[in-house]
Amino acid sequence: MAVDLNHTIVAARDKKESAEFVAGILGLEVGPQYGPFLPVVTANGVALDFMDADPYHPINEQHYAFIVTEAEFDEIFGRIKEAGIEYWADPGHRQPGEINHNDGGRGVYFPDPSGHNLEIITRPYGSGS
Structure with missing residues (x-):
């Protein structure tokens, strides 16, 4: 199926x-x-x-992850930095101003205007290095 x-x-x-x-x-x-x-x-x-x-109810913040190529990562990450958007290497936001290298790729987390946790990664999790 x-x-x-x-x-x-x-x-x-x-x-x-x-x-x-x-x-x-x-x-x-x-x-x-x-x-x-x-x-x-x-x-x-x-x-x-x-x-x-609904303006009377809080938004349940969600996580949205996007697989991108290495070149797309560079372009997107450049736009994040150019816009002065905070970013982190981890979903818990304990590593500010860093990217990760999980599974031999690159990844970064950043917020959208409503507080959702967005992520770009170049390798799917669990894909190895």
């Missing part, structure tokens, strides 16, 4: 701000609004559907 992830809803304080942030940092495009959703589609066809969260 083949099962693929098609889309996920990303709660945001401001869906336009968050969608534009993620698209801009990752070098993607914001798609046209579909109902209450503002989509950003990755290369493998998965849509991150940004939706304004």
Whole structure:
């Protein structure tokens, strides 16, 4: 059986701000609004559907990880640094201003405007070195 992830809803304080942030940092495009959703589609066809969260309830911060090539890592990481965005080598944010080299690749964590923990990695976890 083949099962693929098609889309996920990303709660945001401001869906336009968050969608534009993620698209801009990752070098993607914001798609046209579909109902209450503002989509950003990755290369493998998965849509991150940004939706304004209820302003009276806190956003449950989530983690979104993106596999990128070494060249894409350099481009994205350059945009992170250029924008002055804080970044960490670890998901618990105990290693500020560093990247990791897990599984022989590179990875870094950074926040989006709604507090979600975004990650770019060049090697899938468990892939070895």
